[in-house]
Amino acid sequence: MxxxxxxxxxxxxxxxxxxxxxxxxxxxxxxxxxxxxxRVNTQRKTRLKALEEAAGAETGPDKDVVH
Amino acid sequence: MFTFLANPDRFTKLTMPLRPWLAGIGAVLLxxxxxxxxxxxxxxxxxxxxxxxxxxxxMAWMGLFVYMLMGVASFFGLIFRHALADAxxxxxxxxxxxxxxxxxxxxxxxxxxxxxxxxxxxxxxxSTLVLFLFYIGYIALHASIEDEQRxxxxxxxxxxxxxxxxxVIKFSVEWWNTLHQGxxxxxxxxxxxxxxxxxxxxxxxxxxxxxxxxxxLVRLDSEILERKYRRLRARLSFN
Numbered sequence: 001m002x003x004x005x006x007x008x009x010x011x012x013x014x015x016x017x018x019x020x021x022x023x024x025x026x027x028x029x030x031x032x033x034x035x036x037x038x039r040v041n042t043q044r045k046t047r048l049k050a051l052e053e054a055a056g057a058e059t060g061p062d063k064d065v066v067h
Numbered sequence: 068m069f070t071f072l073a074n075p076d077r078f079t080k081l082t083m084p085l086r087p088w089l090a091g092i093g094a095v096l097l098x099x100x101x102x103x104x105x106x107x108x109x110x111x112x113x114x115x116x117x118x119x120x121x122x123x124x125x126m127a128w129m130g131l132f133v134y135m136l137m138g139v140a141s142f143f144g145l146i147f148r149h150a151l152a153d154a155x156x157x158x159x160x161x162x163x164x165x166x167x168x169x170x171x172x173x174x175x176x177x178x179x180x181x182x183x184x185x186x187x188x189x190x191x192x193x194s195t196l197v198l199f200l201f202y203i204g205y206i207a208l209h210a211s212i213e214d215e216q217r218x219x220x221x222x223x224x225x226x227x228x229x230x231x232x233x234x235v236i237k238f239s240v241e242w243w244n245t246l247h248q249g250x251x252x253x254x255x256x257x258x259x260x261x262x263x264x265x266x267x268x269x270x271x272x273x274x275x276x277x278x279x280x281x282x283x284l285v286r287l288d289s290e291i292l293e294r295k296y297r298r299l300r301a302r303l304s305f306n
Binding site: 008010012013014015016018020021022023025026029030032033034035037038041045046047048051052055 | 090101105106114115116118119121123126148161162165168169172173176177179180278285286288292293295296299300304
């Protein structure tokens, strides 16, 4: 069956069982990596902010530690 | 410049404005690349399975490139004790691990219809699996050592040892008789792939590069936040 969304041929024929899972895995893997990275970043920002507020202190700028 | 960027706050301040742009450009490139993947013609021999190349090859290239960056960061951390080097290596490792795993999986999905096998212990595939194991080993070793500096030193050594695998992966198709095909893009005499297939491939490579840079900055920021949190908590519990 020829499907013509955006004038592209979506029919992979006998290779559909290989092409679509490959794209599905790749996009799912990329999406998971992005989601986890962003979630961890948000969580750590929130956690540090809460600790700073609880301490009533500013972390201040980190000094260079290159020896 | 490396000394200038060693200050985590300065690094964060410089790179924070770049992040939304990188995310946006990466998303646009990915969308354009995916469109080209399905607009390109099928191969006269491989049929529609050639479309797997547009995700398999960028993933494989990034797996190698990211490990090289990890090795360089580990070198700077171990030898020059650059403040952000270990954090950079730790931040980028999971990205490389995911790309290498996806390269292996998509390679299997391509190999089964083309070669009649999901897996072969040939030079290219085996050395890429070794690369994935080095990534996993690096991440696991970092997680298993509580002390930050000891973890940085141990994992840097592991990362540097793993660098020897990169030329093995690259030249495996020349050194041994492998099932995996030889070089078809960066070779003397130019690429053997038609332009109608090279364009989708290069756009997808560009998309993956930009998205990797964006994710690296996000993850490095997370590492910096974690270190600040630990230091503040240690300071507070000491007081």
